[in-house]
Amino acid sequence: MRPAILNPLFAEVTDLKGVGPRLGKLFQKLCGSHVVDVLWHLPVDIIDRRFRPKVAEAPEGRIATLTVTVEQHQKPHNPRQPYRVRCRDATGVLFLVFFHVKGDWLERQLPIGATRIVSGKVERFNNQTQMTHPDHILDPAGLDAMRLIEPVYRLTAGLTLRIVQKAIEAALARAPQLIEWCDAELVRRRAWPTWREAIAAAHAPTRPEDLPPAHPARERLAYDELLANQLTITLLRARARKRAGRAISAAGELCARVERALPFTLTGAQRRALGEIAADMAQPSRMNRLLQGDVGSGKTVVALLAMCNVVEAGGQAALMAPTEILARQHYATLTLLAKESGIEIALLTGREKGRARTEFLEHLAAGAVQIAVGTHALFQDDVAFKDLALAVIDEQHRFGVEQRLQLAAKGKAVDILVMTATPIPRTLEMTAYGDLDSSRLDEKPAGRAKTTTSAVPVERIDEVIAAIRRALDKRAKIYWICPLIEDSADSDLQAAEARFSELFQTFGNRVGLVHGRMKGPERDRTMAEFANGGVDLLVATTVIEVGVDVTDATIMVIEHAERFGLAQLHQLRGRIGRGDQPSACLLLYATPLSETARQRLSILRETDDGFRIAEEDLRLRGAGEVLGTRQSGFEQFRLADLAAHADLIPVAREEARLALARDAELESPRGAALRTLLYLFERDAAVRYLRAG
Numbered sequence: 001m002r003p004a005i006l007n008p009l010f011a012e013v014t015d016l017k018g019v020g021p022r023l024g025k026l027f028q029k030l031c032g033s034h035v036v037d038v039l040w041h042l043p044v045d046i047i048d049r050r051f052r053p054k055v056a057e058a059p060e061g062r063i064a065t066l067t068v069t070v071e072q073h074q075k076p077h078n079p080r081q082p083y084r085v086r087c088r089d090a091t092g093v094l095f096l097v098f099f100h101v102k103g104d105w106l107e108r109q110l111p112i113g114a115t116r117i118v119s120g121k122v123e124r125f126n127n128q129t130q131m132t133h134p135d136h137i138l139d140p141a142g143l144d145a146m147r148l149i150e151p152v153y154r155l156t157a158g159l160t161l162r163i164v165q166k167a168i169e170a171a172l173a174r175a176p177q178l179i180e181w182c183d184a185e186l187v188r189r190r191a192w193p194t195w196r197e198a199i200a201a202a203h204a205p206t207r208p209e210d211l212p213p214a215h216p217a218r219e220r221l222a223y224d225e226l227l228a229n230q231l232t233i234t235l236l237r238a239r240a241r242k243r244a245g246r247a248i249s250a251a252g253e254l255c256a257r258v259e260r261a262l263p264f265t266l267t268g269a270q271r272r273a274l275g276e277i278a279a280d281m282a283q284p285s286r287m288n289r290l291l292q293g294d295v296g297s298g299k300t301v302v303a304l305l306a307m308c309n310v311v312e313a314g315g316q317a318a319l320m321a322p323t324e325i326l327a328r329q330h331y332a333t334l335t336l337l338a339k340e341s342g343i344e345i346a347l348l349t350g351r352e353k354g355r356a357r358t359e360f361l362e363h364l365a366a367g368a369v370q371i372a373v374g375t376h377a378l379f380q381d382d383v384a385f386k387d388l389a390l391a392v393i394d395e396q397h398r399f400g401v402e403q404r405l406q407l408a409a410k411g412k413a414v415d416i417l418v419m420t421a422t423p424i425p426r427t428l429e430m431t432a433y434g435d436l437d438s439s440r441l442d443e444k445p446a447g448r449a450k451t452t453t454s455a456v457p458v459e460r461i462d463e464v465i466a467a468i469r470r471a472l473d474k475r476a477k478i479y480w481i482c483p484l485i486e487d488s489a490d491s492d493l494q495a496a497e498a499r500f501s502e503l504f505q506t507f508g509n510r511v512g513l514v515h516g517r518m519k520g521p522e523r524d525r526t527m528a529e530f531a532n533g534g535v536d537l538l539v540a541t542t543v544i545e546v547g548v549d550v551t552d553a554t555i556m557v558i559e560h561a562e563r564f565g566l567a568q569l570h571q572l573r574g575r576i577g578r579g580d581q582p583s584a585c586l587l588l589y590a591t592p593l594s595e596t597a598r599q600r601l602s603i604l605r606e607t608d609d610g611f612r613i614a615e616e617d618l619r620l621r622g623a624g625e626v627l628g629t630r631q632s633g634f635e636q637f638r639l640a641d642l643a644a645h646a647d648l649i650p651v652a653r654e655e656a657r658l659a660l661a662r663d664a665e666l667e668s669p670r671g672a673a674l675r676t677l678l679y680l681f682e683r684d685a686a687v688r689y690l691r692a693g
């Protein structure tokens with residue numbers, strides 16, 4: 001149960017003075033429906049009222065605080081006219097302007113002859129200096145009560161700044177003193193305030209320097225949130241590990257035999273990943289591992305060798321690909337690499353029908369098929385394994401967590417290996433993927449030639465076409481990638497078709513076209529022509545993004561490169577430079593380039609390291625966008641900024657690990673404080689994993 005001390009924070013916002021049901025709805029829209037949500041709504045700016053000029057010197061458009069004497073009330077003759085109050089100081093006249101005035105409150109607030117301090121935005125109108133609806137009107141004696149510097153908050157229609165400020169003040173008044181949950185040494189070293197002080201300070205910035213994420217109060221709050229996140233993940237992970245799995249016991253003979261027959265030696269990274277995977281599989285608990293590596297880093301081989309262990313132990317393995325092209329390619333690769341081993345590998349996609357399908361199903365159910373390669377077709381109800389022990393899922397983003405579980409349900413305690421060619425930035429990896437361990441292939445196989453990347457404005461397309469002609473004369477194979485148009489596969493297609501017919505006029509039937517709307521066989525035929533000769537210039541939409549392997553393609557033109565994301569450009573580029581020939585990638589862009597587009601293109605020219613590109617992508621886009629926060633189960637942080645607070649994540653991770661190592665059920669006094677933290681950040685579910693939860 002949530003500790004009672006937190007109850008005031010988990011009351012409805014409407015509990016706060018001045019917030020009724022109508023405002024309550026608006027607050028819910030703005031930040032959430034509980035008092036604590038209001039607290040997490042941190043200021044984005046400040047209003048500085050310290051500027052106190054004379055009336056004649058007050059510049060138009062600036063916030064100023066003026067001391068004036070009230071001279072005259074000019075009441076409106078009809079309700080559409082403003083109510084004006086003439087005031088002055090020694091240097092000039094200031095009109096205070098009000099609309100829709102009801103009753104006599106202005107006469108009470110601004111009696112003739114009185115001195116008043118008014119604060120608001122200075123305006124000039126018809127050569128007169130005025131202030132419309134001043135933010136503050138005070139008796140000079142009350143000046144101390146006015147905040148000369150006010151926090152500014154993000155608002156929503158219907159909520160004024162004043163209302164939000166008042167609600168936050170009321171919420172702050174309820175914020176309790178909480179027992180410190182952070183490591184004392186860390187708090188001392190970073191000179192962090194307590195939680196109570198931090199939340200108060202974060203809402204009381206006095207200088208622009210108090211607003212950025214690096215301010216100690218903000219940093220402390222971000223750390224609290226990250227620590228709650230890391231505790232949750234660590235608990236989840238521990239629980240997942242306890243779930244029964246099965247120990248795959250293989251001596252590794254089959255694996256060694258297949259490895260010996262490979263036409264290359266494994267990279268150090270491949271060997272390391274394989275070791276991590278084999279160790280997981282040997283454990284009696286379930287494997288949930290992510291294998292990350294750039295296109296061409298050799299994930300497929302690692303998967304194959306892992307599957308060999310399962311086969312040797314008498315079980316079955318499945319390899320799932322997101323598209324048919326990829327499934328076929330995996331099937332071809334695996335068959336080739338495992339040729340000498342005698343392993344039975346079979347393929348099932350939507351295109352295997354009738355007899356082929358029935359046969360596949362029979363062999364799978366009988367255990368004759370040892371490795372099943374396929375697409376979503378493997379999920380179908382009538383697909384039954386004899387004994388599925390390992391599921392390898394390629395390209396994480398195309399399959400949801402649901403489907404991962406669906407496939408796992410086709411066996412008993414199935415080990416899961418997810419492969420992705422979109423490296424996930426460390427920070428995201430640590431804050432998401434709670435249930436996955438991770439292996440990284442951060443080393444390219446030897447013997448790969450370099451890819452040079454250059455950015456060319458589209459105005460110079462003629463030069464590009466001339467260069468393509470020269471390359472085609474030398475028998476190069478070239479990809480031409482057509483622009484991505486958001487949410488519109490149709491216009492994608494039109495653009496690709498238009499480009500195709502233009503290039504076709506120039507180069508004739510050496511040009512081919514593939515796109516996502518094509519029927520499987522037709523697309524495969526064109527791809528095969530590109531791989532084997534006939535088609536040398538392949539115009540494509542992003543269907544070729546994932547996995548397609550034509551090792552002797554050496555040139556790629558990406559049209560409207562500015563419209564692609566950084567990670568996607570990197571993925572596309574990974575289609576070339578796969579063989580021993582030097583390759584070239586031309587990023588054609590439309591001018592003018594936005595600043596981030598310019599940065600994206602320049603990062604791509606600079607580096608070919610997918611892990612570094614992933615980090616830069618995060619920096620340029622913000623965490624939410626990187627993988628589409630919602631559908632991929634990534635969580636959003638309210639206080640932590642994953643780019644700005646990245647350095648805090650490993651610290652929080654380590655602290656969570658240590659705290660749980662010392663006190664697995666969070667039962668000590670420190671443990672109790674950490675439980676409070678979990679509740680504060682609404683990780684009630686995590687607390688339930690604890691014995692005394």
Ligand code: ADP
Binds near residue numbers: 267293300302
């Ligand atoms: P990924 O799946 O990560 O994109 P693949 O496993 O398809 O990469 O490997 C890409 C290519 O590199 C394949 O042709 C594969 O045979 C080859 N390859 C894999 N590992 C090595 C290695 N250690 N040395 C040389 N070539 C390798």
Ligand code: MG
Binds near residue numbers: 296299300547
């Ligand atoms: Mg692959």
